[in-house]
Amino acid sequence: MGKKNKWKPLTYTVEDTPLQENVTVEEEDVRQMLNLSYEVIEKTVAKLFSSSNLVDHPFFFIHANAYVLVGTKMFYPCEVAVLKFSLQKGVEDTYHTLINPGSLPVGFAHDAQAYGEVTHRVPYPPLKEAEPSLAKVLDEVQQFVWGGPKAVRECRRRSQFAGEEMCLPPLYTFYDKELFHYDFVNEAVAFDLMQKLTMSSDTPCRFLLHPLAKLLYELRRTTSGAPAASGSEWSSLRDAQEALQRDSFLYTPNIGCEFHERIDAPACCSLSLVKRWALTFSSHCSAPFQGPCPSVPGGAKQESPEASSTSGEAQQGRSEATCVSAPPRRRLPARALPALRQPYASIQDMKHNL
Template identity: 30%
Template structure:
């Protein structure tokens, strides 16, 4: 391998340009002077001239086994795409590790029930290019013991509508129950909103320079990240201070860290996301802000959304943790708390489905199930404790082995006397005998 990498096409063009100018009597002291003189000529060179020197550079790279750069149809190099995918994969692994460490640390400290978690949701009119036109945001704080503690809700006026996106903004405002952005008044103060959010996140530890992570649904990660990017760019703040993580990952690790029985929690992270997407409290009245309640769009309000997400997590975790549910904190005010708790106790007390007359066992105890079939004592005890159901017998619609030949009657013998003769007559159906006489068949 050479000490220096192979030259590019412009280098070979400069060498040729320097030689051509030398023949004309023009001399350059170094390659820097050649670059200054040859640069404008290279930019205006026709494609045929460029191709000549690009081929020379390509041959030089092949000579030294330098890999050729490959690009997609949109002009993006494959190496850049691979780097982005690698960075996204590393970021996802770091997020998962950070959430696990957060939950595990609080479990060890014994503060998992009092640790505050922050949920966030945003509503955006549309996506204009690479940025989202944000119209509303809410940050909510809760923990398992106290339930929902407080929230910071803000309806945002983004100001001027991006050129070409007026129709999209109009559709978004109708869908989300938001007013159209008012261009006649100054837009919302993003610097003030950012400062308020930072103070809100520091409530638990005001002396710490590390802000707690913010959790949101997977489809809102990019809009929330872009919202912080917009605010930080105006406030000259470092956006890397904010960690935006997926809520389903927190839900999965949180409920599995406090479970005490094998049938509690989620065996897979995807089940936590499914539970959040069910949105069991979606149509509960009174959860939204005053603006959305008056417009009958409470379901779309970000304040209502984060409350419903928190209620879903608390509704699943509190019975496992043995925490007394408080109306308005762990569940909405108008829910029958006693009825819900009694149902959950019944579910916790139920046994698994029985298999072959034996109490249901988990998959990890499959060897015990196999051994129990050889134990006559266990088999006898299981049969005495399990209530046997009557076996269902299928009754066919017709009796089997029925001889239908006995019920079939033989057809009677028929003669000519059973059929009337056709006679000639007027009108329709007089037969063919009357017509044969009119035909002159002998001629």
């Protein structure tokens, strides 16, 4: 078997250190871009902190669900959510939509239905309210991150005047292969969806996708100036990854989309996930602020970093009437498992942000 064209999924430790060597050029690019991405995040947070703009700077989290993976690289998306977060305000705004990707290739409808039943619960064939136009989804995402149609037009005008492509603000996402709602490697799903969205437009638009755990780690290190309020110090990126993996706000009520709340299955909802990430950020990165942590609009309760480690276990003891049952951890059929994907636009884009 030839190694040059053979995709082999990388095995990483929680420190993102490869446990086995890979021979493909693409995978080496992924490794290089991950390091560059870390450097971009470190410099971004340091610059914002030194200029006193960190507390109100907006960060954008993204999560996407997919029906199925066809081949090794093509996902068929079914849902996306983007969240605007700041340390000062917590969740500032959210965007969410179900997506109609069109007809699946012959033989994949059953895989989509089987996977959906144990994870995101978005049915196939798609619901009537699912958006069939990727160009419209891109336009809505652009309006969301840039602040409305006028801002999008102005950004487009400036880009055309400068002879450059538009570039969305950095997007951050996270995945944990051991959790039920990350059977699809979310970085790969989000990256593939953003590729489809940007390619659907007549106006070129670039994007950058960064690891959410690294952002959490850098914000925590920067804002933990008050040890009594910030809890125990984090010694490595692993602490941030474990905080996100813990998913302490899994059972927070009324933070999913209308569809998932209606069927009582918000655990895998993309909108619920990005809000839970924001709650995790607020609970671990609010030391410099006076008063309670920022929260999700609607009354989601915040927890201290110390309490968050046990909150998931405590909430599991609640009655079924007040808690959302988490689906079992089940794997996709072998042909539906994703290969390692490149979660960033390009090495050149990463270096441009340094």
